[in-house]
Amino acid sequence: EPEVTQTPSHQVTQMGQEVILRCVPISNHLYFYWYRQILGQKVEFLVSFYNNEISEKSEIFDDQFSVERPDGSNFTLKIRSTKLEDSAMYFCASGQSGVREKLFFGSGTQLSVL
């Protein structure tokens, strides 16, 4: 069964450093998402991406965050200057259509900001 793959599985960085989290969505999917889960809290929506642009974003997704689909297969989340509170598990997800469909999630990247 096709799956969403995320790399790296763990990322440790110093506060203020830039990080890029990478995702390869399922190949025939058109909608792409980033979610995150801070330890002990719920999974939170960050951003959705369709047709090479952001279609929705949450309050969490401020100017420090950006997303990109640099080629036909990768989908990246960049955090420009990491803060301690950015430490979380970041999940990439993809879907075939934007409404009333199930999202397929990757296994996540655990980001630790020191």
Place this chain on the structure above:
Amino acid sequence: DQQVKQNSPSLSVQEGRISILNCDYTNSMFDYFLWYKKYPAEGPTFLISISSIKDKNEDGRFTVFLNKSAKHLSLHIVPSQPGDSAVYFCAARSGGSQGNLIFGKGTKLSVKP
């Protein structure tokens, strides 16, 4: 601001019995509800969903019930199996949203042999 609430952080059930996981929501604009299952070190996996125009959806051992007037949904697993042990997340989507799912905090289900 908890628009989707799962008030039971954990549930323990004997193998073969029914597991009932509950979820409440506050936003009447939600038009689609989903249940995801999550094992440790894995991402959430879609389990079953229901549109707000229905009150029941069944898929094998899994049934989701929606009570719109009470803003409540539940997931029934019968019979429960040890492999069902995982964290179950209830999620909801606003009408017209491009996949912005609002998740509950999850309920950890343990099915004991």
